[in-house]
Amino acid sequence: MDPNIVEKYTEEALAAEREIEHIKKQIKELQNGAKVDNYEGISPEVSQLLSENQKLHHRLSILNKAIMAEASKVKTEGSLESIMNVLINLFTSAIKSACPEINDPPVVVALSGNNPKFGDYQCNSAMALANLYKQQGQKVVPRDIGQKIMDNCQPHPLIAKLEVAGPGFINIFLNKSFILSSISSIFKNGVKPPSLEKKLKVLVDFSSPNIAKEMHVGHLRSTIIGDSICRLLEYLGHNVMRINHVGDWGTQFGMLIAHLQDKFPNYAVESPPIGDLQAFYKEAKKRFDDDEEFKKRAYASVVKLQSFEPEHTQAWNLICDVSRKEFQKIYDRLDIKLMERGESFYQTRMEKIVTFLADGGYLQEDEGRKIMWGGATIPLTIVKSDGAYTYDTSDMAAIRQRIEEEKVDWVIYVTDAGQATHFQAIFGCAQKAGILDNTKHRADHVGFGVVLGEDKKKFKTRSGDTVRLLDLLEEGLKRSLDKLVEKERDKVLNKDELKSAQESVAYGCIKYADLSHNRNHEYVFSFDKMLDDKGNTAVYLLYAYTRIKSIARNAKFTPDNIKELSKTYQVSLEHEKEWKLGKVLVRFPDVLLKITVDLCMHHLCEYVYEIATTFTEFYDSCYCIERNASGEIVSTNIGRILLAEATAMILDKCFNILGLKPVSKM
Numbered sequence: 001m002d003p004n005i006v007e008k009y010t011e012e013a014l015a016a017e018r019e020i021e022h023i024k025k026q027i028k029e030l031q032n033g034a035k036v037d038n039y040e041g042i043s044p045e046v047s048q049l050l051s052e053n054q055k056l057h058h059r060l061s062i063l064n065k066a067i068m069a070e071a072s073k074v075k076t077e078g079s080l081e082s083i084m085n086v087l088i089n090l091f092t093s094a095i096k097s098a099c100p101e102i103n104d105p106p107v108v109v110a111l112s113g114n115n116p117k118f119g120d121y122q123c124n125s126a127m128a129l130a131n132l133y134k135q136q137g138q139k140v141v142p143r144d145i146g147q148k149i150m151d152n153c154q155p156h157p158l159i160a161k162l163e164v165a166g167p168g169f170i171n172i173f174l175n176k177s178f179i180l181s182s183i184s185s186i187f188k189n190g191v192k193p194p195s196l197e198k199k200l201k202v203l204v205d206f207s208s209p210n211i212a213k214e215m216h217v218g219h220l221r222s223t224i225i226g227d228s229i230c231r232l233l234e235y236l237g238h239n240v241m242r243i244n245h246v247g248d249w250g251t252q253f254g255m256l257i258a259h260l261q262d263k264f265p266n267y268a269v270e271s272p273p274i275g276d277l278q279a280f281y282k283e284a285k286k287r288f289d290d291d292e293e294f295k296k297r298a299y300a301s302v303v304k305l306q307s308f309e310p311e312h313t314q315a316w317n318l319i320c321d322v323s324r325k326e327f328q329k330i331y332d333r334l335d336i337k338l339m340e341r342g343e344s345f346y347q348t349r350m351e352k353i354v355t356f357l358a359d360g361g362y363l364q365e366d367e368g369r370k371i372m373w374g375g376a377t378i379p380l381t382i383v384k385s386d387g388a389y390t391y392d393t394s395d396m397a398a399i400r401q402r403i404e405e406e407k408v409d410w411v412i413y414v415t416d417a418g419q420a421t422h423f424q425a426i427f428g429c430a431q432k433a434g435i436l437d438n439t440k441h442r443a444d445h446v447g448f449g450v451v452l453g454e455d456k457k458k459f460k461t462r463s464g465d466t467v468r469l470l471d472l473l474e475e476g477l478k479r480s481l482d483k484l485v486e487k488e489r490d491k492v493l494n495k496d497e498l499k500s501a502q503e504s505v506a507y508g509c510i511k512y513a514d515l516s517h518n519r520n521h522e523y524v525f526s527f528d529k530m531l532d533d534k535g536n537t538a539v540y541l542l543y544a545y546t547r548i549k550s551i552a553r554n555a556k557f558t559p560d561n562i563k564e565l566s567k568t569y570q571v572s573l574e575h576e577k578e579w580k581l582g583k584v585l586v587r588f589p590d591v592l593l594k595i596t597v598d599l600c601m602h603h604l605c606e607y608v609y610e611i612a613t614t615f616t617e618f619y620d621s622c623y624c625i626e627r628n629a630s631g632e633i634v635s636t637n638i639g640r641i642l643l644a645e646a647t648a649m650i651l652d653k654c655f656n657i658l659g660l661k662p663v664s665k666m
């Protein structure tokens, strides 16, 4: 859209407003002169002015509406266009004109697969439409419908040609000059996201380990997937809250505090040296199970903590701090930003939600418990028979706080698939209680399968213990260095470069292995597989990226040179393999938009892999730099070097969204 249009409309509207004021004044004067207080019997001059005034009013309201519509669209200058959206819009209107008898006709547009004969995209609506006609008792031939749709399709610069094939498929061939200008815009504007319909406030609840318990591989999965979803939504321009809903409240804190008071009576003045919080937890638990007296004190401590008694609050804080520091080490290494807002944050809100639900008549008595049904096969337990609140209570309080206080448009919870029913119940009950409104809010549970060891059993250490995440990351670092040494990279890279490469590979491979699997499935954690340099792995892709980056470097072009060159030279799309690569690159916005629908990051991994393999095909058949026998550069193909750079820029963005840190030398 023309960026000046808002300005233009505003100007026109202001002019119209001035005109109205002017006319009003004239009417007043005329009325005064003619001494008429109603409009009946006024002179033709006044009546003409009045009708003029009305028209202007009408025009002004239209202009105002247009301005509002423009302003509410968050349009980024130079944003990359979604090809799918363009095609769907075009074919929606073509189909509506071709088949006016069909209400809400199906618009099916898809990529065409590998055979260039069938075009780049296809519109496959004709068969379904023919069926709908049949249901209405009309017999039509699908191919005729295809032809009719094609005839009704408005010309668009994106499309070079359309063809009807077989039983009414429409093959769509993209226009090179359109793709060329899309790719060229990257050099001018950077890789800008597609423009948003509406900027949303999104809260992503992820990672969320439990205090005093270990952060396990399940939490690692949540951390990696949640972070990547945040990165995607942030890139698209949404307002994202990254929330760490840590388990920092509950009855276990009673025994922890009581144990702390016994073991470190000085805790109020001297920070207790709890090295291993898990061992501390085990000790406390043992006393709790064996010692009645201790148990009583533990219960009393919970009550005091929940009524915010200062000494207990301090003890609780100290314990949380120990865990917090451990968690932070993982987040720092993986470069994950999170805002901690644990279950404790909702304590007073839990009291309020219980009253709110009781007053609304949503709670049912069930053997002393208070439960609520809605949306799932199991009810929520809002109050236990001993009066205590539960995980369910805190999540009801949390969703209400998020919708009503934070005013979020969209909530996303990233946890293991085992909690799917819990979230079904939370969303269902929140809807029932009028907290969540499907027409205004979106709520997703992003579930994921369990992490298995190479023996396909639950992921454990050799001795059968749960794997400490820090140990896991350490092992990743070690293995990644081994890999780099095996490839003799230590001989070419300096110390810093080697360290960056080591970290990039280690953390990159752990994240990528997770993200590249369909999150709904369980996945086998295997360093050997993730460090393989063939196939869809981080190692392969990071190498591919450095190879692409080295092309311009070998041609002795600096990033500034590239930018300058892109102003005078065009990306080359003539060769069949160049054209193939170009068409893959411009799918970037569509891949991202698709992920916003199902929140499955593996689509992006598949896309990145497709870019890398298509690039290899191109590079194998198209020279970018030509050297003579003695290795001197005799010619450089600038159009191709630009294509390689554009590829690197898009890859870079994809890596960024996946949380990978590519290095330019590896």
Ligand SMILES: NC(=[NH2+])NCCC[C@H](N)C(=O)O
Pocket: 205, 207, 208, 209, 210, 245, 246, 247, 395, 398, 413, 414, 415
């Ligand atoms: N709002 C939520 N329930 N978020 C997820 C919390 C995850 C929980 N702490 C666990 O370890 O399973």
